[in-house]
Amino acid sequence: GDPALGGTPVLACEGTWSWDPASGFLPGTLPRPSLRAESGSVIALGRPGALWCQGTLEAQECRLHREGIPEPLDRAMPLEPGNKADFPITMSMSSYHTGQYWCVYQTPLGLSQPSEPLTLVLTGMFPAPSLSAQPSPVVASGGNVSLSCGSHRVGTAHLLKEGGAGPLHSPEARFSRGAGVWQATFLLGPVDSTHGGIYRCYRADTNYPHVWSLPSDSLELQPSLSALPASLLLLGQTLTLRCHCEPSCDRYALTRPEGDTSPQHLAGQPSPDFLLGPVSGSHGGRYRCYGGRQGPYAWSAPSNPLDVLVAGMYRKPSLQAQPGPSVPWGAMVALRCGSQEAMDTFLLHREGSGAPPQHLRVPGQEIAAQSMFTLGPVTSAHRGTYRCYGAHSTNPYLWSWPSDPLQVEVSGEDPSSRLSGEHGSPRPHRLSSPQEALRVSRSLPWSPPH
The missing domain is CATH 2.60.40.10 (Immunoglobulins)
Known part of the structure; x- marks a missing residue:
């Protein structure tokens, strides 16, 4: 599940190390377990949550800890196969369950080192902020873009990319007199294939950093369209229209306003380059492109418009x-x-x-x-x-x-x-x-x- 959409989280503690007396490890220096949320650590209000901890083959017990509580929150025996321990946290996520968690495992040699901490976040407690891109969500490789998260209340903004590793944190929002809202700005760039995708932002009160708002509407960094060598050409010449899609798309489609540009009617091609020519008057017009991923109907938003200009239609002045x-x-x-x-x-x-x-x-x-x-x-x-x-x-x-x-x-x-x-x-x-x-x-x- 997508953490930005409130999927059920499952946290896991993983490792595959087995002890060897000649390895030099001493009790208390066992490898760390790993703690992860299979469906994400950003959880919507009222959704269930379960944590997993997985140690080594010698693990006899996994213990779950939470910040602010000195004793283990729960203990569980590892399950075969994989030596994972299941910790159901809640059937209905609330602010009580937010915060940092970590786990350790017990072996005949003693306790392992603690896992890296994992933070559970609750979403859906406040109205959604807005998310916009300046100068445009259409960004070419090497360009820069600013994503602004706006809200009518002061606080901290968090930006999440769908399928990304984790939230991008910003400083405190500042009041924009022009927009009339509190805004936090995330600067992305120079843009490459790692930046493309769908983003959402959240707002949190400064005093409750793990309690977030509803997600903003999604914003997708869109493909861009360019002409090689130029968009102005003479009758009979050729040019290439190139659709830049970040990250790389599986298929590309080129459209003109006079055609049917609804996504379900786009066939597309595997190459991002569209060769036009030898050009005639019929090639002049405004073009856009789309990038496609994961099936025939998963098309991106349209690119920037590009005007192809054909010279040579009338006598020279x-x-x-x-x-x-x-x-x-x-x-x-x-x-x-x-x-x-x-x-x-x-x-x-x-x-x-x-x-x-x-x-x-x-x-x-x-x-x-x-x-x-x-x-x-x-x-x-x-x-x-x-x-x-x-x-x-x-x-x-x-x-x-x-x-x-x-x-x-x-x-x-x-x-x-x-x-x-x-x-x-x-x-x-x-x-x-x-x-x-x-x-x-x-x-x-x-x-x-x-």
């Missing part, structure tokens, strides 16, 4: 710089994208930039033959090769051929650097990025050629 492509530092430059066809969307892209292309949508129902993008005040960050495209808003995934490349050069140097050198002290300044400095100045109406 022209791109010109006004007054010219060589611009003094701090000046403004206008990039004019002109089309021979009626368009209502224009796009400007700088090669090598990780940012998406800048979009200009012609306002209202108008269509245009050209649009102006204004860059500036320019800095060294604006240097580079630019291309523009035209598109129709009715199908934003299909673009024209790219314009011929336009190289923008920035001459001179940063005036702030020159002044700081003259006066011997730096002047604080802020350089706007190309995205921050990009503005649309105007769009000119289109009229059909005569």
Whole structure:
């Protein structure tokens, strides 16, 4: 059973060592037994609980101890096979049964060392907290994610991963004025295959650390979808859409909004890579992927959306710089994208930039033959090769051929650097990025050629 779902716990004390007079062990130094909960040590209110202790083959008796009680809580003879001793704790879990337990076993040589302590926790005593992921539960390998456990009461938060080894403890929750709740944050990352899965969080009062709330709603770290080599490609090229699933999934499925994306209709494939191409206009669109585990219907939540953009559907526009492509530092430059066809969307892209292309949508129902993008005040960050495209808003995934490349050069140097050198002290300044400095100045109406 899953401890986060309140399964019945069974604790066990295990070992397979047998005594040899030549081994050097003395009474009191026998190997530790092991104490474990077969169904988990996090137990829902009212559920039964039983503990197991298993020693060596020479064990004659197992004794169960609990913190705060000097004498053994119970004694039991080991059962064959496996030399396990069964300790039924309760038929109805309550706060009385919480705390640390450990066991020892008796042999003709004396008592063993105590087992590692095991903590029994009760859940279901308070309302459930909330659990959210920032910036998103969609996390690529190597990325970072914060899981926030929120409650209207102060306390300590505990995060459990389904099938994980144990709870992840956080510091005391802090009040978030923006959210209006007490929040505790768990930082995960860089994310790898060990982080993927389903999480729940609990709240506990500081004075009663082993008495927890109901579990939050489950939150699953979702797969992510990426395009190799890029999501913008020309007609006839090929690309690979890769579904990243942590931990590794058994099957992968790729969907588009216009298709049937309900999980029960996903067939999937064993490979995370989906090859598209040679591409045509039918490949343009928004894609998501799913990861599957443990059967045909155990699909994950959908990944982040990924837009595949196909260029080459319309004639290429022209791109010109006004007054010219060589611009003094701090000046403004206008990039004019002109089309021979009626368009209502224009796009400007700088090669090598990780940012998406800048979009200009012609306002209202108008269509245009050209649009102006204004860059500036320019800095060294604006240097580079630019291309523009035209598109129709009715199908934003299909673009024209790219314009011929336009190289923008920035001459001179940063005036702030020159002044700081003259006066011997730096002047604080802020350089706007190309995205921050990009503005649309105007769009000119289109009229059909005569």
